[in-house]
Amino acid sequence: MGERAVLIKFGSCEHVSRFRDEGLLYMNTLSFFWNVEDEELRGDKCDCLVAMDRGTSGSVMPLNGEKLEVTNWTAVREPPNPEKINLFCMYALRQSTFPVDAKNFGFGDHAVIVTNVPEFIDRVRSYIIDNKLAASCNLLKYVDPYSGEMGPFRKLKNFAYQSEWRVVCKDGPGGVREERIGSIRDISIIMPSTEVNNWAETIGVFGTQ
Numbered sequence: 001m002g003e004r005a006v007l008i009k010f011g012s013c014e015h016v017s018r019f020r021d022e023g024l025l026y027m028n029t030l031s032f033f034w035n036v037e038d039e040e041l042r043g044d045k046c047d048c049l050v051a052m053d054r055g056t057s058g059s060v061m062p063l064n065g066e067k068l069e070v071t072n073w074t075a076v077r078e079p080p081n082p083e084k085i086n087l088f089c090m091y092a093l094r095q096s097t098f099p100v101d102a103k104n105f106g107f108g109d110h111a112v113i114v115t116n117v118p119e120f121i122d123r124v125r126s127y128i129i130d131n132k133l134a135a136s137c138n139l140l141k142y143v144d145p146y147s148g149e150m151g152p153f154r155k156l157k158n159f160a161y162q163s164e165w166r167v168v169c170k171d172g173p174g175g176v177r178e179e180r181i182g183s184i185r186d187i188s189i190i191m192p193s194t195e196v197n198n199w200a201e202t203i204g205v206f207g208t209q
Contacts, residue, residue, distance in 0.1 A: 005117055006205060007165055008091040008100070010193055011108035020112045020188050023123070023181035027086035027169060034082065040158060041106050048085060048168075049150040050077040074145070085152075086177040088167040090114075092139055093205075099197040101161040111196050116187035124167060127181045134170040 009019050018024045036043030046052070053075045079085065091097075091104055093113075114120045121137065128135045138153045142160035152168040169177060191199060199205075 003094050003096070004205070005092050005094040006200075007114040007117055007120060008093055008196060009112045009114075010091065010104055011110060013110040016108065016110045016112045016190060020185055020190055021183055023184050025088045025124075025167060025179045025181065027088045027167070027172075027177040027179070029172065029175065029177075030079070030082040030085040030087060033087065038106075041103070044155065044159060046076065046150070046156055047087075048079055048082070048152045050079050051149050052076050052145070053147045054145060055147075083174045084170065084172040086169040086172045087152075088169075089162075090165050092163045092165040093196075093200060094163070097163040098200060100163075103161055105193040107193075109193055110190060111193045112184075112188050112190050113196065113199070114184065114188045119187050120184060123181050123184070127179065131179070133179070135167060137165070137167045140164040140166065 009016055011019070015026065019026070030048050033042055033047050034045050091100060093100060124137055127133075128137075136152075141154050142157045143154055144157055153166070155164070169179075
């Protein structure tokens with residue numbers, strides 16, 4: 001990642017415990033995230049768009065053939081088969097993203113903190129290679145609305161508070177996907193979500209103490 005960081009998975013105690021004990025990567029589909037209505041927590045209708053085009057003026061030709069003038073328009077290009085694209089998401093806590101925005105606690109009341117990020121990412125990538133998955137992982141870049149390419153590792157800035165690192169799997173089963181990389185108990189700790197910021201400050205996770 002370049003700078004010192006930890007990765008955090010928020011969720012219910014049951015779900016994050018399975019992540020820690022089994023290395024369970026529970027991945028919902030892109031189409032699921034498109035359709036969630038939760039005030040921009042999980043739901044994002046622009047997630048993984050191939051491209052976005054915007055303009056201040058233009059015209060469209062509806063099916064009835066009557067030309068219409070439009071202003072401040074946005075057109076998007078969606079990836080094919082969104083039900084076969086699966087996502088696994090975590091919070092990347094760095095000095096630049098500390099403290100964790102409290103909105104993230106809406107993902108669940110417990111958190112697994114991965115303290116050895118390079119080792120964790122190595123395990124994920126090794127699993128991807130060993131199982132020949134059409135998958136990749138990376139930090140997200142957050143951008144202002146613009147015209148151009150998007151892709152699975154670029155989101156609009158209104159989601160920047162999530163500071164997301166994610167795994168993207170293609171060619172999925174058309175529903176929830178579960179992959180297990182094995183226990184990560186040796187490189188992680190678990191705590192209530194609301195204690196994460198105090199933990200990071202107390203131990204000086206970014207080397208400030």
